[in-house]
Amino acid sequence: MKKLTHIIFLFSFIIFTTTSFSQNDNKDFNQTIKNLSTSAATGYVGPAISSFGSNLNTGWVTKAPSAAKNSFNLEIKIIAMGSIIDDAQKVFSTVGSFNFTDAQATDIANSVNTTQNVRDNIKNELLSKSWTLKISGPTIMGSDNQNVVLDFQGQQVQGYTLQNYSLTDVKGFLNDLSIFPTAAIQLGIGTLYGTSVAFRWFPSVNIKDLGDFTFWGFGGMHNPAVWFNQEFPIDVAVGYFYQDLKIGSIFETKASMFGLYASKTFGSVIAFTPYVALTSETSKTTVQYDYTYDVNNGGTITQKTENISFEMDGANSAGFTVGAAFKLAILNLNIDYKFANVKTASAGLTFGF
Helix, strand or coil: CHHHHHHHHHHHHHHHHCCCHHHHCCCCHHHHHCCCCHHHHHHHHHHHHHHHHHHHCCCCCCCCCCCCCEEEEEEEEEEEEEEECCHHHHEEEEEEEECCCHHHHHHHHHCCCCCHHHHHHHHHHHCCCCEEEEEEEECCCCCCCCEEEEECCCCEECCEECCCEEEEEEECCCCCCCEEEEEEEEEEEEEECCEEEEEEEEEEEEECCCEEEEEEEEEEEECHHHHCCCCCCCEEEEEEEEEEEEECCCEEEEEEEEEEEEECCEECCEEEEEEEEEEEEEEEEEEEEEEEEEEEECCEEEEEEEEEEEEEECCCCEEEEEEEEEEECCEEEEEEEEECCCCEEEEEEEEEC
8 A cells, every 4th residue: 555655646746747856856955944034934935835725625526426315435536736836936025034154144244345353243243133134036936046035135234235145055945846736545435315525645755855745634525405305407515624734844734625516427337527616715834943043152153943833824715616527437537627826736536436
């Protein structure tokens, strides 16, 4: 089973990212984010936060359950979801606090055309406190040919106006990623009094330079037509789904979705099922990491490690999904697209009876 899940995960990544991740062999995200203050990190990882949430709230439903009181069916589905990343999500700009490392302060001081004594004083002042700076550059989705830049915005240190400083260790980690991927295995069971349930999970798989990827989720739908003594032209349902995703020790996302679903199946052994969904969704990601910088204590430079933890909400609050499923005996292939603040596509291959 473990080998199967690894194959599924890698297959989904190939579909959605082609060579994007292979270009990051020499990167380590833990080493990247430890250089960022809270203000910088929120801007840098923001697009990934919204993509996590949108992906988790996608691909659950390919048809509404029938209005049957007792009609057993069992399905195992392999799903790949991908949020569409536009150019605006690849850059950020914010104003916030920042603390320098000894190496960074030395670089900045050495760029000033003055005496060594003054440069030492500049360095010591840079290490003496937190600075309010304009911070801008590529997000985690952005280009790895660009660095995050610190702008002193005209602030003077020891009487000198300092120039912009590039954080050479912080670039676009995923190098202009166009689609942010997630994969899942889903078990569906139904139908009892118009109700079906679904469970999602993914055993721990290590994503190079990011950490262990794993998540689980559950949900269900109910077709209220089961309580009426007449046949309806389409199947309709209300549903709720919840998921919890973790990537390494840095990211944890909790997502939930309430929706109204409708579908119509044409055929039996060979069938075609168009479906739509109107959903209300939420997601919240906790980001936790160690931020390292240096301080000057009476002329002695010491490293300080500050544990950073903050929460960010995903951008999506509502979505409209259109899709279609194609059945051939026990195999079912579906594709759909969600219109929302973060647009997301999904594809699934289902084995069931």
